[in-house]
Amino acid sequence: MKAEYNFIANIIEKNSTVLDVGCDDGTLMEFLRKNKNVNIRGIEISKEKVQICIAKGLTVIEGNAELDLKQFPKNSFDYVVLGQTLQAFINPEIVIKELLRVGKKAIVTIPNFGNWKVRLDLLFKGTMPITSSLPHEWYNTPNIHMCTIKDFVRFSEIINFKIVKSLALINKNISNISKSNIFLKNLFGELGIFLIENK
Amino acid sequence: MNTRENIKKLIIEKPLRLDCGKTISKFPLAYETYGKLNENKDNAILVFHALTGDQFVTGVNPITKKDGWWSYAVGPKKSIDTDKYFIICANVIGGCMGSFGPSHENPETKKIYGTDFPVITINDMVNAQVNLLDFFNIKKLFSVVGGSMGGMQVLQFVSNFPDKAKTAVPIACTSSHSAQNIAFNELGRQAITADHNWMDGKYNSKSTLPDKGLAVARMAAHITYLSKKGLQEKFGRNLQERDDLKFGFDADFQIESYLRYQGSVFVDRFDANSYLYITRAMDYFDLVKQFDGNLSNAFKKTKTKFFIMSFTSDWLYPTQENKDIVIALNAIGANVGFVEIESDKGHDSFLLEVPDFLNALKNFLDKSYIEGNNES
Structure with a gap:
C-alpha cells in the first residue's frame, strides 16, 4: 500500500490540516505526519485501533464517520482522507457529502470491483469474488456497497461533486484515469484514487 | 491526630473571591507531591481528586493507612509515572483533609464553621489550586488530570487558565451536572x-x-x-x-x-x-451555562491538547456526556482525542485496575511529553 500512501502524500500540501476518516491503526497518519508535517487528526470506529493510535501519539477520536463527522464545522480541514472504507458505509452518499463539508478537499480511495480478477472469479466460479484486497465471504464482509472505478465516476455526476484528479493503482504503479482509458483502468486497476471537491 | 498536623499546607494569603460573593484569604490548602520537579519545570502534573478523594493520590495514605485512591494509576512506571513526572494534588477547599473547610474553627465563634462555611464551587476549587503553580514556580503544567469531579476541575481549570496546561485529561465526567446527578x-x-x-x-x-x-x-x-x-x-x-x-x-x-x-x-x-x-459544588457545576449555552466558548482561547476517556458501563457520567465535551472541542478545531473504554466496573472504572484505561492514559501522557520536548 506504500504507492497509495505516496500518492496521498504527494497531493497533500505541507503544513496543511488533515482528517483521516477510518484511520485504522494510524499508519497513514504517521506517514503524513512524518513526510508532510501536517496537523493530522483521525477518527476510527474500533476501540482497539484507537488504542494503537494513542500508543503512537496520534490524536484520534473513537467514532463513526456516518454519525460523528457532523460535529466538525464546515471547512475544518484542508483535506479529509477516506481510505478504502466508502464501500463499508450504509449511506455512501451522506458520507461523501459530509467529507466535502468538513474538508475543503477530500481524497477517496476505493477497492475496484471492476478489476478483471473480480470479474473472472464471478464469471468462472459463479461465487462472490474473494481476493487479497477483498478477503471476506459475502455473508461476513463489511463491504456492503462495492463499486467500480466507473461507478465512482458516475457517482460524481449523480450527486454532483467534482473529480479533480483520478488515478488507478495497477501493480504498484499509479497512472491517470482519463475518459479515453477508463475502460482499461477499470479492468486492470486494483484501486481507484480520487481527489474530489465541491462543484 | 498528630499526623494530621504534619499534612503539607500552603497558606494562601491572596484573597479569593468566591462565586457565592464572599471573599476568603489566608486560608490553608493542603497538598501532597510525588516525584521530582525537573530543572526546566516542565514535568508537573496537577491531579484533581473526586468527591471523596484527597491529596494522598498514591502510596499509603498517612491518615487512613490505606492505599492512596489512585494507586493503580500513579506511581513508578505506572500510567502517571512518578519517575518521570512531578505530581501535585491538593485537597479541594470545602474538603476535610487539611484544606479550608466546614470542619475548621470559625475564629469569630470559636466553633466549627459547619453550614456557616461559604458554599464553594468547582470554579472556586481550581482558583484556589492555581496558587500551587506560583508556589512551585511552575509557568506551565505538563498536564491536568482527573476523573469524575476531578474531570470537572480539569475542564474548569483549562477554561480559567487557557495557557497553564500543555495537556488535559478529563475522565468520566461531564460539563454540566445532570438532573440525575x-x-x-x-x-x-x-x-x-x-x-x-x-x-x-x-x-x-x-x-x-x-x-x-x-x-x-x-x-x-x-x-x-x-x-x-x-x-x-x-x-x-x-x-x-x-x-x-x-x-x-x-x-x-x-x-x-x-x-x-x-x-x-x-x-x-x-x-x-x-x-x-x-x-453542592458538583451540582452547581455547569460550564455550558457559564458560557451562555455554548461549551465551545469555554475553550476558545486554549491550545491545550485534550484526551477524554469514558467507560461503557458508567451510567453516572455516561459516554454521551463525555462526548459532548469532545464535540464542543472539535467545533472550534481544538486538539482532542477520545476513547470509550470497555469495562463492567461502572463509574469507578477510573479508580480500578482497568488495563485498557491505564495503558491509554500512560500512552497519551508519555507520547505527549516526548512530543512537547521535540518541539521545544
Whole structure:
C-alpha cells in the first residue's frame, strides 16, 4: 500500500490540516505526519485501533464517520482522507457529502470491483469474488456497497461533486484515469484514487 | 491526630473571591507531591481528586493507612509515572483533609464553621489550586488530570487558565451536572441532614457525629459508582455468612453487608459537612451555562491538547456526556482525542485496575511529553 500512501502524500500540501476518516491503526497518519508535517487528526470506529493510535501519539477520536463527522464545522480541514472504507458505509452518499463539508478537499480511495480478477472469479466460479484486497465471504464482509472505478465516476455526476484528479493503482504503479482509458483502468486497476471537491 | 498536623499546607494569603460573593484569604490548602520537579519545570502534573478523594493520590495514605485512591494509576512506571513526572494534588477547599473547610474553627465563634462555611464551587476549587503553580514556580503544567469531579476541575481549570496546561485529561465526567446527578447528591445530603446528630451542621465532638446519615449517603452513592452487571457478577444473590434467609433485617445478602461496610469505613475518614459542600459544588457545576449555552466558548482561547476517556458501563457520567465535551472541542478545531473504554466496573472504572484505561492514559501522557520536548 506504500504507492497509495505516496500518492496521498504527494497531493497533500505541507503544513496543511488533515482528517483521516477510518484511520485504522494510524499508519497513514504517521506517514503524513512524518513526510508532510501536517496537523493530522483521525477518527476510527474500533476501540482497539484507537488504542494503537494513542500508543503512537496520534490524536484520534473513537467514532463513526456516518454519525460523528457532523460535529466538525464546515471547512475544518484542508483535506479529509477516506481510505478504502466508502464501500463499508450504509449511506455512501451522506458520507461523501459530509467529507466535502468538513474538508475543503477530500481524497477517496476505493477497492475496484471492476478489476478483471473480480470479474473472472464471478464469471468462472459463479461465487462472490474473494481476493487479497477483498478477503471476506459475502455473508461476513463489511463491504456492503462495492463499486467500480466507473461507478465512482458516475457517482460524481449523480450527486454532483467534482473529480479533480483520478488515478488507478495497477501493480504498484499509479497512472491517470482519463475518459479515453477508463475502460482499461477499470479492468486492470486494483484501486481507484480520487481527489474530489465541491462543484 | 498528630499526623494530621504534619499534612503539607500552603497558606494562601491572596484573597479569593468566591462565586457565592464572599471573599476568603489566608486560608490553608493542603497538598501532597510525588516525584521530582525537573530543572526546566516542565514535568508537573496537577491531579484533581473526586468527591471523596484527597491529596494522598498514591502510596499509603498517612491518615487512613490505606492505599492512596489512585494507586493503580500513579506511581513508578505506572500510567502517571512518578519517575518521570512531578505530581501535585491538593485537597479541594470545602474538603476535610487539611484544606479550608466546614470542619475548621470559625475564629469569630470559636466553633466549627459547619453550614456557616461559604458554599464553594468547582470554579472556586481550581482558583484556589492555581496558587500551587506560583508556589512551585511552575509557568506551565505538563498536564491536568482527573476523573469524575476531578474531570470537572480539569475542564474548569483549562477554561480559567487557557495557557497553564500543555495537556488535559478529563475522565468520566461531564460539563454540566445532570438532573440525575443532582438527584443522587440530594439523596445523600438528605440522609446526612436527617441524622439528628447532624444538628444543623453544628456537631463538634466525637459522640455526636452524624455517622449514620453519612454512611447512608455513602451507600447510596456507592451504588451509582458500580454497574448492574458488575454488582450481579460480584455479589449476585449470595448470602452473607449464612446458609439461608433469616427472615429479618440483618444483612442477609452479601451486597447488603458490603454496602454497610463501605458506609462504616467512610465515616471514619470523611466529614459529613464536607460531603454536603462538595456535592453542592458538583451540582452547581455547569460550564455550558457559564458560557451562555455554548461549551465551545469555554475553550476558545486554549491550545491545550485534550484526551477524554469514558467507560461503557458508567451510567453516572455516561459516554454521551463525555462526548459532548469532545464535540464542543472539535467545533472550534481544538486538539482532542477520545476513547470509550470497555469495562463492567461502572463509574469507578477510573479508580480500578482497568488495563485498557491505564495503558491509554500512560500512552497519551508519555507520547505527549516526548512530543512537547521535540518541539521545544
